[in-house]
Amino acid sequence: MNLTRLRYTLWGIVGLAAALFGLFAYQLSQPKDEFVHSAMIGEPMPAFDLPPAVESRPGLSSADLADGTPKLLNVFASWCIPCAAEAPQLEALERAGANIVAVAIRDRPADVNRFLAIYGNPFTRIGRDDISEVQLSIGSSGVPETFVIDGDGVITYQHIGDIREEHVPILLEELRKAGS
Amino acid sequence: MIAEIGLAALWLSAALAVLQLVGGFFGARDETNELRALVRPAAVLQAVLCVISFLCLVWVFYVTDLSVKLVANNSHSMKPLAFKLSGAWANHEGSMLLWITVMAAAGGLIAFIERRLPERAMMATLGTQAFVGIGFYLFILLASNPFERLSPVPADGNGLNPLLQDMGVSFHPPTLYIGYVGLSVAFSFALGALLTRNVTPEFARVMRPWVLGAWIFLTIGIAAGSYWAYYELGWGGWWFWDPVENASLMPWLAATALLHSASVLAARDALRTWTIMLGVVAFSMSMVGTFLVRSGILTSVHAFAVDPERGSFILALLALYIGGALVVFAMRASTIAEGQRFSITSREGALVVNNVALSAILGIVLLGTLYPLLTEAFDVRVSVGPPYFNPVSAIFLVPMLLVLAVGPLLRWRRDSLARIKWPVIVIVVAILVVLIAAALFAEMSILPLLGIALAAGVGIASFMPLRGRSLRRTPLAIWGMCIAHFGVAVSLFGMAADSAFQQERLVAANVGDTIEIGPWEATLQSISPVAGPNWTAMQADMFYSYEGGPLMEGHPQARSFWAPPGETSEVALITRWNGQLYAAVGNMAEDGRWQLRLWWKPFVTWIWYGGLLIALGGVIALVGRVVSDLRRREAEARGEARPYPDEVEYADYDEVRSIAGPEEAKS
Amino acid sequence: MRWLVALLLLALAAPVTAQDTMPPAPYAYTQLEDPAQEEQARELMHTLRCLKCQSQSIADSDAPMAGDMRHQVRTRIAAGESPDEIREWLISRYGDYVSYEPQxxxxxxxxxxxxxxxxxxxxxxxxxxxxxxx
Structure with missing residues (x-):
């Protein structure tokens, strides 16, 4: 290797290191997105048919989600603490006219009943998913998550984590968009 | 009081580092400058003070002084003593104090022992060591003070993550750290040589034992870490290509390459720029690794003490030291004259292949580790894991292992394959026989197949350099090389055998059930709760029998910790010479049966035996180098000239020079 | 006596973690009958990322969701799907992130x-x- 080429190579390495540090600095400045987002936004709901999770509400199938009215699909579980925390917001959404259906993940009917008795039941239908089947098929990676489904059964929006007060208008807006 | 003493000692060492830098700076410019007299004492005293400071931290953990914030956050009065002590470094602040302590100790040792280098180069080296140290002192004192007090004093501490409450953790991080930080010595030597334009075989000889020392610790640390993950995570995996694991592998790859290129520089005065480059890269990889672990910008199973602000501080240090070193290098490289030339069919040629392959693997590991970070900048998340790293690194590993088998048989400078025809034939036949036999009689995928065949070839080849030598007169360094290369073969065999032959049984068992797995029969005798000092567990009492032989006991546990809460799986390992039975117990199913996970892992232990052999080879070579250097010093004191072993080695082959012809001989 | 204390402590320690009490999905911890199919499933599971864990494959995790994903993999393999189809299916749900094998x-x-x-x-x-x- 002659000297000029060596010098170019070395400056090249300096450049590479600088680019690397730049990348590090950029990533440090970014808030870290810990969530795994669903790749199913804009896709039709995969076919499924879940039995009821409690006696007081019917089960949930993909056909119920394509009946013409846009809906919120809440993925929850009685053993999940943030799910309890978002209950008031779900009620607010229901009062605002949202049609909310739910999937209970890995849950027993007795536990779901108790949960609904304490935190309220804003759901029109609750499907029972003991092996996270539907959860996996819509690209959800935890509880709670809330999806917006339009009247044709197409997933249009995903909210990850518990719904805080500031998220209520966002979800209503998404629901309105899904309806038009 | 003890905490304040520790903090004061740390401030004093920081001040001494500044003194060392100043002295080193003037000493490197002018070897008659009187300030240089400060440098060695400052380095030694700094090392002593840092050790005192670190002992103070261990002491406050020993007595569980909860008025110290770090203790309150990471310890608990009910924790067993060993884990109280290891709690001192199983956290960010403590581990940074360990970092600077190792760094100061390495600097102090060099200052105390090393007398071979020219004074100016020595001053530049110690100055650099101080310069790097100052950054880390600032980081600790300003952003991660381990001795910070807490008011009011809490009733008890938060405890330590259950996964970290294990003997492996008492042992693995300090070992790894000594290796990581020990490489700062290579960095300082390389910069010292560069700044004083002193890239000579002498420099390589002086640097080599220090790098070797760090490399030994790194090797043991990685092997221990892998074994810890193996038995602690409870699923039988021993290497996950996790970012943090990769962060420890990358400095090791660079240090391994550096050791080999330093040999070429020491014996033959070639590969000058390359050796300097590796010296800089090795420690850079240590710092990059620390940054990745501490900043939390990568998702890792080992992530702890994640803090973006501290990440920024470490990044600034990275940019200053790595960037600075590379710029100095780029500016100075043209002043390093090109070294001696050699033929590709020679010892140097083989070592160059080894270096290129190791560097390529390093590049791939770096690329694969950082790639997800790059795509995240464009809002795309990808994962890079074993299915990428295994085959892609094998592309470079396979030729490297072939050259590893043959290279040590070649002579320096120029040789012909015809001369070593017979050994090469033996090696090739061994590889082919094992390859064909394994392909015919065992169903194996391609990578384990290649692994086993190459392990056979390298294993046989590793002791061939001893052929035709008087074993008693063979230098220890050669013995070390043979043992380390043999360790590579052993480890490779373990990896290949485990991935090709392991058997897995997942069952729900009733008490009294017997499960067959491979040649083993395992019986679940009973299952009952047990209590430890800060945990409770369900313990399965199981008996195991190999091919109907005598019964052996093993008790896997599912542990629940309460301070802080968490669950771990304590596996039972039944070890034989030819492998390990790995048993873990899970939860109880609704019908009252227990989840058992059993693996028969043939030859899996050879992975770590191999790792230890590699380290042992390093130790033997290190002892050899140190002893021969001491003898040389004695001889010099008597007024005799005594050549370095490298020169003797090279002279053995002097007849090659005459064969090479006059035109070759003059270069 | 000692085991009684231990049992008591175990009972006290249990509710601390918020996790379901449901039994795992049938094929989360159970192997397929056919060794060839199980081998296929095992190899695939080692290359799929557990979404609830920090950088672990679903074959190395005790997380309930990893168990449910293992169940999906095994039942789909048993139903005759190829490993590549299952990987594709998961990637179409979670993006490239779920696969340790970059496509x-x-x-x-x-x-x-x-x-x-x-x-x-x-x-x-x-x-x-x-x-x-x-």
Whole structure:
């Protein structure tokens, strides 16, 4: 290797290191997105048919989600603490006219009943998913998550984590968009 | 009081580092400058003070002084003593104090022992060591003070993550750290040589034992870490290509390459720029690794003490030291004259292949580790894991292992394959026989197949350099090389055998059930709760029998910790010479049966035996180098000239020079 | 006596973690009957990322969701789907993140091209040196 080429190579390495540090600095400045987002936004709901999770509400199938009215699909579980925390917001959404259906993940009917008795039941239908089947098929990676489904059964929006007060208008807006 | 003493000692060492830098700076410019007299004492005293400071931290953990914030956050009065002590470094602040302590100790040792280098180069080296140290002192004192007090004093501490409450953790991080930080010595030597334009075989000889020392610790640390993950995570995996694991592998790859290129520089005065480059890269990889672990910008199973602000501080240090070193290098490289030339069919040629392959693997590991970070900048998340790293690194590993088998048989400078025809034939036949036999009689995928065949070839080849030598007169360094290369073969065999032959049984068992797995029969005798000092567990009492032989006991546990809460799986390992039975117990199913996970892992232990052999080879070579250097010093004191072993080695082959012809001989 | 204390403590410790009490999905901890199919499933599971864990494959995790994913993998393999189809299915749900085996795509090509360049570069450097000296 002659000297000029060596010098170019070395400056090249300096450049590479600088680019690397730049990348590090950029990533440090970014808030870290810990969530795994669903790749199913804009896709039709995969076919499924879940039995009821409690006696007081019917089960949930993909056909119920394509009946013409846009809906919120809440993925929850009685053993999940943030799910309890978002209950008031779900009620607010229901009062605002949202049609909310739910999937209970890995849950027993007795536990779901108790949960609904304490935190309220804003759901029109609750499907029972003991092996996270539907959860996996819509690209959800935890509880709670809330999806917006339009009247044709197409997933249009995903909210990850518990719904805080500031998220209520966002979800209503998404629901309105899904309806038009 | 003890905490304040520790903090004061740390401030004093920081001040001494500044003194060392100043002295080193003037000493490197002018070897008659009187300030240089400060440098060695400052380095030694700094090392002593840092050790005192670190002992103070261990002491406050020993007595569980909860008025110290770090203790309150990471310890608990009910924790067993060993884990109280290891709690001192199983956290960010403590581990940074360990970092600077190792760094100061390495600097102090060099200052105390090393007398071979020219004074100016020595001053530049110690100055650099101080310069790097100052950054880390600032980081600790300003952003991660381990001795910070807490008011009011809490009733008890938060405890330590259950996964970290294990003997492996008492042992693995300090070992790894000594290796990581020990490489700062290579960095300082390389910069010292560069700044004083002193890239000579002498420099390589002086640097080599220090790098070797760090490399030994790194090797043991990685092997221990892998074994810890193996038995602690409870699923039988021993290497996950996790970012943090990769962060420890990358400095090791660079240090391994550096050791080999330093040999070429020491014996033959070639590969000058390359050796300097590796010296800089090795420690850079240590710092990059620390940054990745501490900043939390990568998702890792080992992530702890994640803090973006501290990440920024470490990044600034990275940019200053790595960037600075590379710029100095780029500016100075043209002043390093090109070294001696050699033929590709020679010892140097083989070592160059080894270096290129190791560097390529390093590049791939770096690329694969950082790639997800790059795509995240464009809002795309990808994962890079074993299915990428295994085959892609094998592309470079396979030729490297072939050259590893043959290279040590070649002579320096120029040789012909015809001369070593017979050994090469033996090696090739061994590889082919094992390859064909394994392909015919065992169903194996391609990578384990290649692994086993190459392990056979390298294993046989590793002791061939001893052929035709008087074993008693063979230098220890050669013995070390043979043992380390043999360790590579052993480890490779373990990896290949485990991935090709392991058997897995997942069952729900009733008490009294017997499960067959491979040649083993395992019986679940009973299952009952047990209590430890800060945990409770369900313990399965199981008996195991190999091919109907005598019964052996093993008790896997599912542990629940309460301070802080968490669950771990304590596996039972039944070890034989030819492998390990790995048993873990899970939860109880609704019908009252227990989840058992059993693996028969043939030859899996050879992975770590191999790792230890590699380290042992390093130790033997290190002892050899140190002893021969001491003898040389004695001889010099008597007024005799005594050549370095490298020169003797090279002279053995002097007849090659005459064969090479006059035109070759003059270069 | 000691085990009674232990049992009591175990009972006290249990509710601390918020996790379901449901039994795992049938094939989360149970192997397939057919060893060839189980081997296929095992290899695939080692290359799928557990979404609830920190950088672990679903084959190395006790998380309930990893168990449910293992169940999906095993039942789909048993139903005759190929490992690649299952990987595709998961990628269409979670994106490339779920697979430890990067697929060659517009975002991942450098992962494959760069090693190739390194290989070519290393090859030419060595060949050149060999030719020069022979």
């Amino acid at each position: 060659i795509s517009s975002t991942t090509w450098p992962l494959f091209v760069i090693p190739l360049i390194v290989l070519l570069l290393a090859g030419t450097v060595l060949l050149r040196r060999m030719r020069r000296k022979s």
